[in-house]
Amino acid sequence: MMQDIRSMDIEAVLEQAFALHQGGRLAEAEPLYLTVLRAAPGDFTAQLLLGILRHQQGRHSEALELLTAALAIHPDSDLALLNHGNVLAALGRGPEALASYDRAIALHPRHADLANARGLLLVSQRHFQEALADLDLAVAIHPDFAEGWNNRGNALQGLGRLEDALASYDRALSLSPRHAQTHNNRAHVLRRLGRLGAALAAADGALALDDANAQALNDRGNILQDLNRHEEAIESYSRALAIRPDYLDAANNRGAAHQGLMRFEKALGDFDRVLALDGGHALAHWSRGIVKLLTGDLEEGFRLYEWRKQLPAPIEQRNYHQPLWTGAEDIAGKTLFCYIEQGLGDTILFFRYALMARAKGARVILAVQDPIVPLMRDAGGDIEILGGAGVPQHFDYHSPLMSLPLAFGTTRDTIPAPVPYLKAQTGRVETWRGRIGSHGFKIGICWQGAASIANRSFPLSLLAPISQMEHVRLISLQKGDGTAQIRSAGVKVEELGDLDSGDAFLDSAAVMESLDLVITLDTSLAHLAGALGRPAWVALKFVPDWRWFLESAQSPWYPTLRLFRQREPGDWDSVFADMQDALRRAHIS
Structure with missing residues (x-):
């Protein structure tokens, strides 16, 4: 077929090439397209289809040249405009891609593929609200458009509308149940919803359909980390890296999993692996900083912590005409x-x-x-x-x-510890002291942080033995997430009802002044108790947030706090057994 085909039926050759192309046999389709173009250099169809094939091969610059030539012949072609935009997006030329899609949609306003492509680009640019409008249009035009429903779920995730995103993924899977990426996207949203068992099942479903899906292996590792199954997480990340050795997210996440097992040298090794491939990788620098802070190297840790300002979702990156204070400048009178x-x-x-x-x-x-x-x-x-x-x-x-x-x-x-440096309002203290009374040993408790943060809770039922100690009164400081456990945990807990119904912590601070002790996990209430100079016991996971460092039962930030640490990942039982022993030794019961 490589011979001169000027006397042959070009349409037949193109038909054969297109059939091979559709069947995924790109290497066989390619020479046929080239043969047609040698015989007919201005053939629109051959330029268009070879441009699409080059895009699929990752040869985007060549694809752009071919598609631009095709558009010179038929400037209104919806397929050429669509793929022209797709190639520009792949080349990182987002504004030009958007302009190409806009031109195409102006000519073809009821084209589901164009609306979907524009929405997909906007999702990648984090313009989620505008993306959702395009993707809503795509599925309105074509209600059975599985890819559109999947991408719509991604836009909804970006907007934080997690239940709506889950419903959109479910609709996509009802139309295309063997689409591995949708299963993986569903796993991601279930993880964010805190439904870790369902998330793991969805990730496994994605891998059952495509066991070489490095992204699904990486996301599965993240779920396993949330479940405190760090060894399995490391194995999942390692499989992802075997498929894609340059997969920076997987290497960084594997480092985090090693960190979760206190294997700090291995963690730093993975972060360094990322930085060897991309010296400006903000997350790897920031992750190294967290290890340094956690292990007590605050000078290096705080220097690296500045990389948070360059994360994909930057934290505290503000630009003003006035300079940043670095500590070197004299600020007296400024x-x-x-x-x-x-x-x-x-x-x-x-x-x-x-x-x-x-x-x-x-x-x-x-x-x-x-x-x-x-x-x-x-x-x-x-x-x-x-x-x-x-x-x-x-x-x-x-x-x-x-x-x-x-x-x-x-x-x-x-570390400066000028405790106390916060204070409760005197009037509120008197009010709450009157309501709570002075009888018994009064322990304020908080057992769950924000539900969106993994491993920031312990079951209220673990406080049952303490609640049964003579003279002990457990008084809830819990708000929002977790309060439903009071009805089912089998623990006698006094509720205060309208605690902090107005401004955050004003009532909590006053109540703490009326308590003998606070027991909490790593939440803002621990910091509040410490800054007030109130006695508090903090339940910490095996590898805690860096602010609590390692090993010591004392916090250098807050002298009145006592830290109770898990002995192994997920081991809350020993934490509360230690607290009960400490209460007995203090002759509370």
Whole structure:
């Protein structure tokens, strides 16, 4: 067929080539397209189909040249415009791809594939709301469009509409049940919903259909990590890396799994593997920083922690005309604007650094999350408190609150602990003291953090032995997620009803002043108790958040806290047995 075909039926050759192409036999279709183009260089169909084939081969620049030539012949071709946009997107030329899709949709407004392609590009650019409009149109035009329903689920995930995303994936699978990527996407959303067993089953379903799917193996590893099955997670990541040795996410995640088993040298080895392939990989730098912080190397850890500003979803990356304060500049008499975009517990923990900046003679203005504004204003210290969106009109320097430890050169030996530095409102303390009473040994309890964060809960039922100790009263400080356990855990717990019904922590702080002890896991309530100088016992997982470091039962941040640590991943039983023993030794019962 490589002979001169000028005298032959070009349509027949194209028909044969297209049949091979559709069957996935690209290497056999390619020479036939080339033969046609030698005989008829301006053949639109051959240029179009060879352009699509080149795109499938990953030869995107050649594909673009062919598709551009095809469009010069038929500028209104929906298929040529669609694939022209797809190739531009593959080349990373997003604005040009979007313009190509827009032109195509203007000519073909009821074209499901075009709406889907435009939506898919917008999802990759994280323009989820605009993407959803396109994908809604795609499935409205073509209700049986499985790919459209799958991509619509991705847009909904990006918007945080997780249940809607799950329904969209389910619709896609009802139309195309053997689509491995949809099963994997479904696993991802189930993980985010905290339904880990179902998530693992969905990931396994994806791999049953495509056992060489490196992304599914990586995502399966993430689910296994959430289940504290770190060895299995490592095996899953390793399989992904055997398929794709340059799969940076899998290498970084395997490092995190090693970290979860306290294999810190192996963790650092995986992070370094990522950085050897991509020296600017922000997540790997940041991950190295977490290990350094956790193991007590605060100087190096806080330096690497600055990479959070360059993560795919940047944290605390703000650009102002005023310079960032690095600690080297004299701020006496200057105005320093600080801000925080992380958890409420971090606001409480690192507020001490705003006080330190004030002690250097700076006027300090701090923007915090709206719910915590009243608590922070009550702290005093001559710090001006704004809501989360607040930005002062005039300031000389700025800094994220969580960059101040780096600016102050904090080491493990120089952690400032000016406890207490928060205070409860006197009137609220008196009110809650009257409601709670003085009888018994009063223990405030919190057993679950945000449901969206893995391993941030323990079963309330584990407190049953403590609740049965003589004189002990368990008083719930739990709000939102987890409160339903009170009805089923078989533990006698006193509920306070309208706790913090207005501003965050004002009531909790006052209640803590009326308690003998607080038992909580790693939540913002632990930080609140510590900053108030109240006695609290904190239940920590095997490898805790870096803020709690390793091994010690004491927190250098909060002298009044005592830390109870799992002896192995998932082992909460020993934590609460140790607490019960400690209560007995303190002659509580």
